Amino acid sequence: MNKLIPAIQVKNLSFYYRTSKAIEGISIDIYQNQVTAIIGPSGCGKSTFIKTLNRISELEGAVKVEGRVELFGQNIYDPRINLNRLRRQIGMVFQKPNPFPMSIYENVAYGMRIAGRRSPIELDEIVESALKDAALWDEVKDKLHQSALGLSGGQQQRLCIARALAIKPKILLMDEPCSALDPIATMKIEELIHSLRSELTIAIVTHNMQQAARISDFTAFFSTDESRIGQMVEFGITEQIFNNPLDPRTHDYVSGRFG
Numbered sequence: 001m002n003k004l005i006p007a008i009q010v011k012n013l014s015f016y017y018r019t020s021k022a023i024e025g026i027s028i029d030i031y032q033n034q035v036t037a038i039i040g041p042s043g044c045g046k047s048t049f050i051k052t053l054n055r056i057s058e059l060e061g062a063v064k065v066e067g068r069v070e071l072f073g074q075n076i077y078d079p080r081i082n083l084n085r086l087r088r089q090i091g092m093v094f095q096k097p098n099p100f101p102m103s104i105y106e107n108v109a110y111g112m113r114i115a116g117r118r119s120p121i122e123l124d125e126i127v128e129s130a131l132k133d134a135a136l137w138d139e140v141k142d143k144l145h146q147s148a149l150g151l152s153g154g155q156q157q158r159l160c161i162a163r164a165l166a167i168k169p170k171i172l173l174m175d176e177p178c179s180a181l182d183p184i185a186t187m188k189i190e191e192l193i194h195s196l197r198s199e200l201t202i203a204i205v206t207h208n209m210q211q212a213a214r215i216s217d218f219t220a221f222f223s224t225d226e227s228r229i230g231q232m233v234e235f236g237i238t239e240q241i242f243n244n245p246l247d248p249r250t251h252d253y254v255s256g257r258f259g
């Protein structure tokens with residue numbers, strides 16, 4: 001394995017919804033150009049955690065964060081941070097495909113348009129390249145100006161990935177991106193994740209352990225303690241987490257005895 005460079009370093013992170021603590025004391029390095037899977041039973045804070053990495057967790061209202069999240073050494077919770085810039089650097093794809101009610105082309109061009117003026121030729125190039133990167137170009141190149149809502153669920157999800165890629169993020173966060181998709185669409189997204197990691201750093205929440213084992217380089221196993229607060233139990237190379245976990249709780253979960 002090449003030298004690992006942390007893209008994101010999470011240091012002793014805790015997160016509260018109002019006064020209720022959802023996750024506690026999480027420390028993890030998310031390595032550049034690697035895929036990191038976050039697995040664990042329902043309610044252990046996987047989505048909460050991933051959403052703290054680009055601060056969209058703050059859209060939930062009265063929340064509180066303790067600890068640090070550093071993106072290439074810079075604390076993203078520094079009050080001087082530019083949130084728009086941060087979210088351009090750390091893109092996100094959600095569980096349910098959420099294309100905008102506009103054309104396929106406009107969905108992908110949207111981020112570029114709001115980021116500033118671009119010539120039509122530049123926009124065309126960016127849209128084509130993002131759709132190719134998201135392995136959707138061949139399926140949509142003849143209907144770019146039709147509504148995105150007419151695409152299948154799997155195509156919509158790849159469109160959302162193209163939309164995220166068009167603004168050239170450094171990191172892509174994915175929160176159960178395949179949970180609403182059939183096995184063929186899921187396979188396409190998995191292949192895509194595999195190919196994207198040469199350019200991007202990816203953190204993905206998944207309920208599907210086979211998927212985590214297939215697509216990720218590193219895996220973090222989260223669970224809750226008796227007070228129902230989410231914690232990270234173990235983090236390591238995916239192969240080790242699945243075949244030789246150090247913690248008995250990880251062993252029970254990956255062997256299907258729990259969760």
Ligand SMILES: Nc1ncnc2c1ncn2[C@@H]1O[C@H](COP(=O)(O)OP(=O)(O)OP(=O)(O)O)[C@@H](O)[C@H]1O
Nearest residue numbers: 017022040041042043044045046047048049060230
């Ligand atoms: N917007 C919110 N307001 C209050 N509490 C929330 C909110 N979102 C999540 N929680 C709580 O935070 C805890 C962690 O939830 P989270 O959705 O992060 O877990 P998860 O591991 O992603 O679950 P799942 O696998 O079921 O999606 C849960 O107890 C949940 O009820």
